[in-house]
Amino acid sequence: MKISLQLLLFSITPCLASLKEELVEHYADVLHATYRQTLGEAKILDEMIGDFVGKPTGERFLKIKAQWIKSRLPYSQTEVARFYDGPIDDENGFEGWINAWPIDEAYLDYVRGKPESGLINNSAKARGIDEETLFELNEQGGEADICTGYHAIEFLLWGQDFFENSPGQRPFADYTSEKNAKRRRDALQACSRLLVTHLSTLAAEWSPEKENYRDRFTSAPAGQSLSKILTGMSMLSGFELASERLAVAYDTRNQEDEHSCFSDTTHLDLCYNIKGIQNVWRGEFQAVKGPGIRKLAEAAAPALAAEITRNLDQCLLLAEGIPVPFDQAVRGEEDAPGRVKILKCIESLEHLNQNLLILAEKTSLGMSIKASQ
Amino acid sequence: MKYFPLLSLTFFSMILWGKKLPDEYYSGGETTVFIENNKAFSRPLANISPKTLRHHSIGNSFFNQNWIEAPASATGRDGLGPIFNARSCSACHPNDGKGRPLMNGVNKLGMVTRISIPGRADDGGPLGDPRYGTQLSDFALPTLEPEARIRIKYTKTLAQFANQESFFLRKPELVVTNLSMGPLSDEIRFSNRLAPPVHGMGLIDALADATILSFADPDDRDGDGISGRPNTVWDREKGRNGLGRFGWKASQATLKQQIADAFLNDIGITSELHPREALSPYQHETLALGTHKDGATPEASDKIIDRVTTYLATIAPPARRQIEEDGVKRGQKIFQQIKCASCHIPEMVTRSDASLPELASQIIRPYSDFLLHDMGPRLADGRQDFEASGREWRTPPLWGIGLQHVVSRHSFFLHDGRAQNVIEAILWHGGEGQDSCDQFVALPRDKKEALFEFLNSL
Numbered sequence: 001m002k003i004s005l006q007l008l009l010f011s012i013t014p015c016l017a018s019l020k021e022e023l024v025e026h027y028a029d030v031l032h033a034t035y036r037q038t039l040g041e042a043k044i045l046d047e048m049i050g051d052f053v054g055k056p057t058g059e060r061f062l063k064i065k066a067q068w069i070k071s072r073l074p075y076s077q078t079e080v081a082r083f084y085d086g087p088i089d090d091e092n093g094f095e096g097w098i099n100a101w102p103i104d105e106a107y108l109d110y111v112r113g114k115p116e117s118g119l120i121n122n123s124a125k126a127r128g129i130d131e132e133t134l135f136e137l138n139e140q141g142g143e144a145d146i147c148t149g150y151h152a153i154e155f156l157l158w159g160q161d162f163f164e165n166s167p168g169q170r171p172f173a174d175y176t177s178e179k180n181a182k183r184r185r186d187a188l189q190a191c192s193r194l195l196v197t198h199l200s201t202l203a204a205e206w207s208p209e210k211e212n213y214r215d216r217f218t219s220a221p222a223g224q225s226l227s228k229i230l231t232g233m234s235m236l237s238g239f240e241l242a243s244e245r246l247a248v249a250y251d252t253r254n255q256e257d258e259h260s261c262f263s264d265t266t267h268l269d270l271c272y273n274i275k276g277i278q279n280v281w282r283g284e285f286q287a288v289k290g291p292g293i294r295k296l297a298e299a300a301a302p303a304l305a306a307e308i309t310r311n312l313d314q315c316l317l318l319a320e321g322i323p324v325p326f327d328q329a330v331r332g333e334e335d336a337p338g339r340v341k342i343l344k345c346i347e348s349l350e351h352l353n354q355n356l357l358i359l360a361e362k363t364s365l366g367m368s369i370k371a372s373q
Numbered sequence: 374m375k376y377f378p379l380l381s382l383t384f385f386s387m388i389l390w391g392k393k394l395p396d397e398y399y400s401g402g403e404t405t406v407f408i409e410n411n412k413a414f415s416r417p418l419a420n421i422s423p424k425t426l427r428h429h430s431i432g433n434s435f436f437n438q439n440w441i442e443a444p445a446s447a448t449g450r451d452g453l454g455p456i457f458n459a460r461s462c463s464a465c466h467p468n469d470g471k472g473r474p475l476m477n478g479v480n481k482l483g484m485v486t487r488i489s490i491p492g493r494a495d496d497g498g499p500l501g502d503p504r505y506g507t508q509l510s511d512f513a514l515p516t517l518e519p520e521a522r523i524r525i526k527y528t529k530t531l532a533q534f535a536n537q538e539s540f541f542l543r544k545p546e547l548v549v550t551n552l553s554m555g556p557l558s559d560e561i562r563f564s565n566r567l568a569p570p571v572h573g574m575g576l577i578d579a580l581a582d583a584t585i586l587s588f589a590d591p592d593d594r595d596g597d598g599i600s601g602r603p604n605t606v607w608d609r610e611k612g613r614n615g616l617g618r619f620g621w622k623a624s625q626a627t628l629k630q631q632i633a634d635a636f637l638n639d640i641g642i643t644s645e646l647h648p649r650e651a652l653s654p655y656q657h658e659t660l661a662l663g664t665h666k667d668g669a670t671p672e673a674s675d676k677i678i679d680r681v682t683t684y685l686a687t688i689a690p691p692a693r694r695q696i697e698e699d700g701v702k703r704g705q706k707i708f709q710q711i712k713c714a715s716c717h718i719p720e721m722v723t724r725s726d727a728s729l730p731e732l733a734s735q736i737i738r739p740y741s742d743f744l745l746h747d748m749g750p751r752l753a754d755g756r757q758d759f760e761a762s763g764r765e766w767r768t769p770p771l772w773g774i775g776l777q778h779v780v781s782r783h784s785f786f787l788h789d790g791r792a793q794n795v796i797e798a799i800l801w802h803g804g805e806g807q808d809s810c811d812q813f814v815a816l817p818r819d820k821k822e823a824l825f826e827f828l829n830s831l
Contacts, residue, residue, distance in 0.1 A: 102438065102447040107515060113444050117515070125515070160446045168446075243430035251431050252676065254449035261446045 016299060019291070020222035026283050026290040027229050028214045032206040033288040034078050034279070039199045041071035045153075046192040053185040056175045065157050069265055072150060075099075076272030078202075080280050083235035084228035087205040087213045094198040097138065098149045101259050105155055108147040109184065112160060119147065120183045129186040131194045148194050151260070156188045158262035164328060167264035227365040229293060230356060233277050237315070238353030241273055246346045249330045250339065264325040270345075271319045277352075278312045300363045304355060311352040318345040395697070400772045400831075401576055401690035402723075402735030413691040413776040414469040414572040420731050421687055432684025435677050436462040436469075440640055442514055443672070452672030454641040455517055455650070456510035458485050462681070465568035465639065469688060470780035472568030472790070484790065485509070485639060486523050486547065487564040488557065489756055496607035497614070497759055498624065502561055504554050506653040508638045518553035525565070527791075532751070532800055535811035540800055544751075545791050554656070562756040562763070565789035566621055570780070573772055574619070575686030576737050578628040579727035582616045588718055588742035599715045599805045601744040604767070606759045609633075609646050618743045621788045622758040623767040629682045636673055636681075643671040644678050686729060690739070690772045695830050704827025707820055711812040716768045716805070718742045740771035740831065749803020752787070764804060775829040795828055 045067045052060040075098075082089050089095040105111050109118040119126050119137065126133045134148050159170025175181050175188075205213040217225050245266075249258055258266040279285050283292025297305035322341045323329045329338030359365075399405040404418035417429050435450075439460040443451035459465050465472045465483045472483015486509045489499035501507040505520055513519045527543040534540075547563050591602045604617035608626040615626035625631040633646035643650060648671050673681075695701055708714055717740040727733040745765040755763035766788060774795070778784050785791075786798035802810040813821070 102441050102445065102450050104441050105445050106442040111444055117442075122515070239430070243427070244434050247427055248431050248434045251428075251680070252449050252674075254447075 017222070019295060019299065020226055021218075023283075023291055023293060023296055024222050024225045024229070025218050026292070027225075027280060028206060028208070028218055029288055029290065030279055030283060030285045030292075031078065031081055032203070032208070032214070033285045034074055034276070035199065035203040035206050037286075038071070038074040038078055039196070039203045041067070041074055042192070042196050042199050045071045046189075046196050049189055049192045052175070053189050056172070056185070058172050061157075061172050061175065065263070068150075068153060068157055069263065069268065072260070072265065072268060073272050075150065076269050077276035077279060077285070079240070079273050080232045080236050080276040082232060083239070084231045086217075086228070086232075087202055094202065096149075098195060098198050099151070100149050101151050102261075103149070103151045103155060104147060105160065108152060108155060108187065112162065120187050121180050123183070129183055129190055131190045131197070134187075134190050134194060148191055150195065151262070153188065153191045153195070154260060154262045156184065156191065161262050161264060161327070167325075168262040223365060226293075226296065226363075227360065229280060230360050230365055233280060233293070234353050234356040234360070236273060236277055237349045237356065241270065242346050242349035242353065245270065246342055246349070249326070250342050250346065253330050258326050258330075261327065264327065266326040267319070267322055267324050270322070270326075271316065274312070274316050274319055274349075278316065281308065281312060296363060297359055301359065304359055304362065308352065308355050308359065311348065311355055315345065315348045315352055318348050321345075394692075396736070397696050397738070398692045398694075399736070400693055400738045401573055402737050404576065404689045404731060404735060405692045406689040407692045409691070409694060409776065409779065411468050411780050411782075414570050414688065414773060414780050416689045416691070418575075418687045418689045418731050422731065425683065425687060425729060425731065428680055428683040429687045430684075432680035432682070435673075435681050436466075436684055439464075440642055440672075448669060449674070449677070452642055452669065454512075454514045456513045456520055456652075457641040458482075458508070458510055458512060458639045460512075460640065462635065462640075466571050468780045469572060470570045471777060471783070471785070473781075473783070483568045484523075485566050485568075486549075487566060487756065489562055490558045490560045491562075491757075493757075496609075497605075498607060499756065499758055501653055502558050504653055504655045505552075505557060506651060506656070508651070509549065510641075519551070520553055521549050522551040524548040524550070525789075530751075534800075534814040536815045538814050542797055542800060543791060543793070545789055554659070562754065564621075564754040564756045567785070567788060567790040569621075569769065570773060570777070571685055572688040573690035573737075573739060573770065574628050574631075574688070575727075575729065575732050576690070576723055576735060577618060577739065577743065577770070578686060579723035579729075579732040579735070580618070580721065580743070581724040584721055584724075585616060585618060585743045589744055597712070597715060598808055599712070599746065601716065601742055601746060602760070602765070604745055604758075604760045617759060617761075617767075620758075621766060621769075622761040623743060623745055624758045624761065628686055629678065632682055632685060633673075633678055636678070642673045644673045645671055645675045646678070647671075683729075686732065690737070691776055693738075693830050694775065695826075698826070698830075700823045700826035701830045702827075703820070704823035704825065704830075707816065707824045708827055711816070712809045714740075715809075716742050716744070716746055717771055738772060741768045743770075744768060746806065747804040748801075748806055751803050752801055754788075771828070771831050773831065775831045795825060 045064065048064045048067050052064055082095065087093060106114055106117040109120045111117060119129060126137065138148055157170065158168035161168040175185055208214065245259060259269050260266045281292050281294050283290045294305055294309065297308060318341065322345060323338045329342060332339060403420045406416040406419050408416055417426055421429065438450060440453040441447065441451050442453050445451040453460060459482050487507060488502050488505060488509060489507055490502055492500040494500050499507055509523060510520045511523050526546045526548055528546060529541045530544040532540050532542050545565065547565060586603060589601045589603050591600050593600045604623040605614050606617035606624050606626050608615035609630050610627060617623035617626055619625040619628065619631040625634060630646060633644045636642040636644055637647040637651050641650060719740055720736060720738050723732055723735045723737060725734045745761050745767055747764045748766050749764065752766065753764040757763055784794045786795065787801055792798035792801055799810060799813050
């Protein structure tokens with residue numbers, strides 16, 4: 001009995017070891033493909049903004065807004081790679097530049113009640129506005145006034161959202177006949193250029209080359225990298241989505257305690273964040289297909305693997321069911337349909353997180369998670 | 374980078390390999406978390422309930438995120454300033470730990486400069502400078518000037534001890550420039566304060582007054598040269614005096630008030646406990662606030678303050694490490710022998726009716742009496758704070774100090790971070806601490822090292 005068990009272990013162990021390596025490699029492929037698409041969409045956004053800035057038309061204005069929404073979808077799917085000090089959010093990471101929230105609207109442009117505020121309306125603070133100006137100003141003062149990234153662009157496109165049934169309604173004239181229209185066009189372009197620069201760096205860090213983050217990630221002991229992968233999945237589902245994004249808004253009932261508050265597209269952030277976790281679980285991003293973390297779970301704890309698969313489907317279904325716009329869904333009485341759905345989604349994400357933690361323990365990756373945290 | 378993971382379950386189950394460890398490991402009783410990395414001061418209590426955990430997480434969000442200038446779309450998070458020291462709690466308490474040290478004397482986030490003139494304010498606390506109030510703000514909203522620029526110059530000072538040994542220590546000297554509203558009062562007193570780590574505060578809040586008072590010996594009746602006085606401070610919530618227990622001079626009676634004060638004075642965020650911005654009457658009249666708008670009234674709702682209070686009440690103290698090692702055991706004895714433990718009291722029990730059941734009846738090991746002690750002229754700031762004289766300071770708890778370099782990546786100690794390591798921190802002890810300090814200096818090298826091993830295990 002003893003001998004046969006040992007034999008069995010011998011035959012499984014090398015097989016599991018090579019599976020782990022394969023999983024890490026394929027995770028890097030999935031992530032690289034996601035960053036590449038993110039970069040691609042951001043470049044299209046940047047080009048469209050270039051056209052718009054050259055010759056602003058109402059039609060172009062609408063198109064860049066649509067492209068901004070489109071460009072967020074792949075980005076949201078990359079966020080599963082946060083929380084383990086990878087290139088996105090290690091000490092020198094760009095997360096704060098790319099996706100800072102909340103942003104200092106009044107630092108960037110006028111806001112209701114402060115028509116003169118912002119860099120755009122303040123030539124003493126910044127004579128011209130380009131990428132370098134924004135880069136330097138964001139670094140000033142230790143505690144940066146944030147005026148770059150997706151949400152800065154979002155603010156420049158939509159403006160503040162004071163409306164129950166629609167996103168912000170920044171007038172197109174802000175880019176043509178209104179005061180400081182030229183500076184506003186420059187700021188918009190500078191933001192999109194800076195975004196492309198930062199995303200290019202991230203895509204390069206995950207590309208299959210030598211001496212980048214991916215190289216170190218895939219050549220490190222597979223257990224170590226797998227624990228990072230699980231950390232990202234767990235932190236995104238539990239800490240970031242269940243707590244930061246949903247429970248906080250649910251608790252405060254604050255209309256604009258939501259990430260994409262100007263464009264009212266927070267529901268998309270949520271769904272595509274979950275999709276990002278699912279991608280890693282399944283080992284898929286569009287045409288890129290291969291073994292996902294599910295394979296590891298199936299080898300170690302098949303019942304748990306099936307449950308996590310169900311958790312993810314459930315989370316996505318519940319997230320998709322939250323009424324749009326999110327800022328209205330959080331309001332109302334305890335039994336308001338929006339609030340009930342949000343609460344269910346929170347619980348479901350918490351459940352997913354719990355199961356991911358159990359998986360980390362069952363695959364003996366818990367210790368490495370501890371080390372990486 | 375600002376986050377805490379919901380992993381405490383994992384950690385806890387990991388250390389429970391079947392046998393319970395010796396009690397001394399559990400710095401926070403059943404709340405203790407076993408962790409040794411840079412999130413060591415950021416974990417929820419090990420015994421936290423699911424409901425409290427959710428409130429903890431929400432509070433964490435408001436602790437971490439930047440406050441922004443009003444009016445902004447995120448109306449729950451606006452109202453920064455108009456003048457401030459930081460934009461978020463976590464800016465000065467990164468990883469929920471200590472503030473960053475001053476680099477090349479330039480004020481980095483994590484230190485504030487309190488100011489006052491002789492006398493007392495209506496609530497019995499420090500009397501502010503007529504123009505600048507009770508704290509210098511080195512940041513301001515874009516259209517305004519910061520109150521001042523703050524730098525620190527260090528000079529060498531020689532400290533001599535009973536056995537004729539002497540050491541050079543660095544003494545900070547505050548340099549205030551660019552005062553934006555004219556001169557400070559001629560009688561101005563300064564006190565620099567490094568932001569302390571914030572773990573375990575719920576357990577301190579859950580100590581009965583009687584427990585802390587039982588450590589007091591204001592007239593030194595036992596003749597050990599160590600008195601220990603309670604500070605009596607204004608409790609804003611109850612509208613009467615109470616026992617001070619938080620802050621470098623024990624000038625705050627409750628955790629909630631400590632938090633509301635920090636929101637107001639450091640970030641410029643009003644709350645129900647502090648409905649008005651921390652501006653002097655002079656500033657209210659003359660400061661060209663321009664287009665400054667307040668956020669909501671108050672800027673941080675009571676719910677937000679409550680959630681942040683829950684967050685800070687439910688960060689666990691980390692477990693001790695290596696306590697069975699020989700050096701640590703010897704060091705612990707020396708800690709007792711040279712009477713460090715007379716003020717840094719190892720063990721006490723929280724009240725049975727604490728605000729949260731998780732915090733109730735816990736045997737905790739904070740290594741503090743939470744009382745005021747005269748620390749001699751060298752450490753004195755000459756600034757009265759309620760009953761605390763210019764020479765008195767509250768004994769800071771020592772739990773977690775062995776992990777400070779991991780969490781905060783520096784080993785600076787004392788109220789203004791002047792001590793660059795534990796040795797210097799000990800050498801600065803004067804007044805009631807002088808005798809222990811002399812005894813420490815006279816210890817042979819191996820005993821000193823054992824003492825450090827012990828301190829590192831905390």
